[in-house]
Amino acid sequence: MIGVRRTTWAALRARRRPLGRLAAWSVAESLPALLSGLIVARAVDRGFLAGEFGTGLVWLAGLAVAVLVGAVATGRVYRSLGAVVEPFRDELAARVVDGALREATRAGGRPDSAAVARLTQQVEVVRDTFGGLLLVVRGFLFTAGAALLGLLSLSPPLAAAVAAPLVLGLVVFAAALPSMVAHQRAQVAAGEELGRSAAATLAGHRDVIACGGQERVVAVVDRRVVAQADAERTLARMAALRSLSLGLGGWLPVVVLLLAAPWLVGRGLSTGAVLGALVYVTTGLQPALHALVQGVGGGGLRYAVTLDRILRSCPPTDPNTAAGRNAATAEGGTAEGGTAEGGVVPAVRVRGLTFRYGPHARPILADFTLTVADGEHLAVVGPSGAGKSTLAALIAGLVPPDSGSVHLADTAVAAVAPETLARLRVLVPQEAYVRSGTLADNLRYLCPDADEETVAAALDALGAGPLVERLGGLAAEVEPGRLSAGERQLIAAVRAYLAPAPLVILDEATCHLDPMLEATVEEAFARRPGTLVVIAHRISSAIRARRVLVFDDDRPLAGSHEELLRRSPTYQELVGHWQELTIPAHRPLTRT
Incomplete structure (x- = not known):
């Protein structure tokens, strides 16, 4: 008070x-x-x-x-x-x-x-x-x-x-x-x-x-x-x-x-x-x-x-407050973790990123630096308005930064055509888009050549089988207006799972799913070859991730769930607020 x-x-x-x-x-x-x-x-x-x-x-x-x-x-x-x-x-x-x-x-x-x-x-x-x-x-x-x-x-x-x-x-x-x-x-x-x-x-x-x-x-x-x-x-x-x-x-x-x-x-x-x-x-x-x-x-x-x-x-x-909250540097390893070793190119490399909505607006991100290693599972958490979705849009190349750079697999986002960028990453926003047509067409939208066996495996991995049965099979016509928000999110998740892009960004893309189904979806993406960045809607997403980036009051901090519980008051508050809603903790998955 x-x-x-x-x-x-x-x-x-x-x-x-x-x-x-x-x-x-x-x-x-x-x-x-x-x-x-x-x-x-x-x-x-x-x-x-x-x-x-x-x-x-x-x-x-x-x-x-x-x-x-x-x-x-x-x-x-x-x-x-x-x-x-x-x-x-x-x-x-x-x-x-x-x-x-x-x-x-x-x-x-x-x-x-x-x-x-x-x-x-x-x-x-x-x-x-x-x-x-x-x-x-x-x-x-x-x-x-x-x-x-x-x-x-x-x-x-x-x-x-x-x-x-x-x-x-x-x-x-x-x-x-x-x-x-x-x-x-x-x-x-x-x-x-x-x-x-x-x-x-x-x-x-x-x-x-x-x-x-x-x-x-x-x-x-x-x-x-x-x-x-x-x-x-x-x-x-x-x-x-x-x-x-x-x-x-x-x-x-x-x-x-x-x-x-x-x-x-x-x-x-x-x-x-x-x-x-x-x-x-x-x-x-x-x-x-x-x-x-x-x-x-x-x-x-x-x-x-x-x-x-x-x-x-x-x-x-307050511009100073915003900048102070969102500024991150490599000092002390606050947001750097997951750097490349042995010449391996990181999946995401952000350097000195600053972004504001207008020349006189407060900075949403200020001098922000982050590295995400290839194959890593990163969850991004923080209070509403801290800049999590802005970071997702900048990494995906949807908006240009005021200063700084974003590289995906050693490719500068600002220097490539949209079709090239689409092969590097897939972004699933909170408001999932489903178009009229068959369910199979919707699922194969980013991977038209996916065969029935591949589609069936994706549906099974993400727990979407009951939805397919309710809609009447893959050949059934989909009416987007008759689907719930959760059903649209599940279809968009399967579509992204089938996409060939090595980097998947889930921007609160499972917020309308129940916690158990959300866990199933995120664990499936974690097992999928490639890199996963989750803009978390529930703190359980952070518990499942290998590394967590929290937009703290002072500056973004990165670390494991246990480390941030010791180091970040903001993360402690987020965990305390959501702990009654979290599903049983899942340990970070190890890819083979």
């Missing part, structure tokens, strides 16, 4: 003048809280108990005037609040839109439908809860402070007796806040995981049935439902801590006053002062504490968790 604190503090510092006006009007608004108990005490002692009924009414009229002044100030408070909240909301909306555009326009990127939810729901949640937090925190500071000053003017010992349980209640609440935030985050994450799991199941139900994975998928969704229910119950139990804080800080002072009243009156405290103290506690401290605990414990948690998700989903467009 460090990012949440920094962003909130930066938003407040940038609006010092509106905050100053808000504080000034808050002082005027707290006038009734400051004077209420004191005026009641004077009206009772000097008016009603002294037989001066008119004097008592005059004192109460003074309180009415203070209430009117506070009401006018309350209207100004809301106007000043808008000057703080609305610009912050606009900044977040711009950040979400910018992040969605960058994701949609990068190489291999795609429109992010979640950005609509972030813009129409999450940003508005942050706006509302941010304003609510400012109101309740400001209200507590000024109202509780005014009430304590009023108590101090009546009797310093009385103020101390009331302040002690108030501070105790605040301490209990503050101690419970980190746990409340953690449980709120877990509840939100559990809800999102359930939604993703259910959506993936519905979208790929034909794949699930074709692969006989019904029981496994039902078990996964059931675990998500149970996790969501557990998170909701735990969050509900946390409400008891809020009640404890309210009891200690709000009601215990009333009990202290009532029990101590005879003793205080016996030592000279007037009846009006005791009544005024009760007014301060019941109309000032109690409501202020209740608003603070409920506001921070409810809206405050939603604010922290929702803003954290926006910040993680939409990182800032």
Whole structure:
């Protein structure tokens, strides 16, 4: 939550003048809280108990005037609040839109439908809860402070007796806040995981049935439902801590006053002062504490968790940060591993690669260097937007770099014709293309001379036999619109498997397959002669690979799964996030 604190503090510092006006009007608004108990005490002692009924009414009229002044100030408070909240909301909306555009326009990127939810729901949640937090925190500071000053003017010992349980209640609440935030985050994450799991199941139900994975998928969704229910119950139990804080800080002072009243009156405290103290506690401290605990414990948690998700989903467009995250050199072997030995030409050699979408845009990759040995199985992982698909497009020669070079089997990508490049590599993107025609024509598109035995072996290796049977055999006409996303990906995978190109690049090409079928496909490509580069959708792809390249926060790092678990905080986070979804670990395959 460090990012949440920094962003909130930066938003407040940038609006010092509106905050100053808000504080000034808050002082005027707290006038009734400051004077209420004191005026009641004077009206009772000097008016009603002294037989001066008119004097008592005059004192109460003074309180009415203070209430009117506070009401006018309350209207100004809301106007000043808008000057703080609305610009912050606009900044977040711009950040979400910018992040969605960058994701949609990068190489291999795609429109992010979640950005609509972030813009129409999450940003508005942050706006509302941010304003609510400012109101309740400001209200507590000024109202509780005014009430304590009023108590101090009546009797310093009385103020101390009331302040002690108030501070105790605040301490209990503050101690419970980190746990409340953690449980709120877990509840939100559990809800999102359930939604993703259910959506993936519905979208790929034909794949699930074709692969006989019904029981496994039902078990996964059931675990998500149970996790969501557990998170909701735990969050509900946390409400008891809020009640404890309210009891200690709000009601215990009333009990202290009532029990101590005879003793205080016996030592000279007037009846009006005791009544005024009760007014301060019941109309000032109690409501202020209740608003603070409920506001921070409810809206405050939603604010922290929702803003954290926006910040993680939409990182800032800082050129220095981007360059620092994506720069890689041969120093320390960070991304170099797999270099050629004994004169063997590497399958991929990237040197000093820099790429940006436009002359003034931030670099997606900056001075990037990488070597992939012939026959190697490399998985590329990292956060969304880190540059993984851009790297795949650059290696495949689909986009030219701003500077640097890419060589495939010692051939400069920039210097060869497209037909020559097609013989060197095959790229399978996330959105698989299937054309109208027979299934056999689709599968043989990159290798027209493949005989039936070769095609059958490829289908068996990739686990596509059930799909062929469902479609009616290799001679069956394919209607692309009637295929699921997973079925189209499986057809594209078999097509790439049959291609003669020695380098295969899978750019999230199995993301719509279930984990078991994805493992089957990747293991088949790993056994296939040649080199395999996987832009990973699931962390299980990294576990299967011989070497992993992770786009770390500082710079890309390369190594085995075990090495990166020790060296890369980003990789540790990715593994921790996905570990419940990974299939049993498969050791890297050794080619013969």
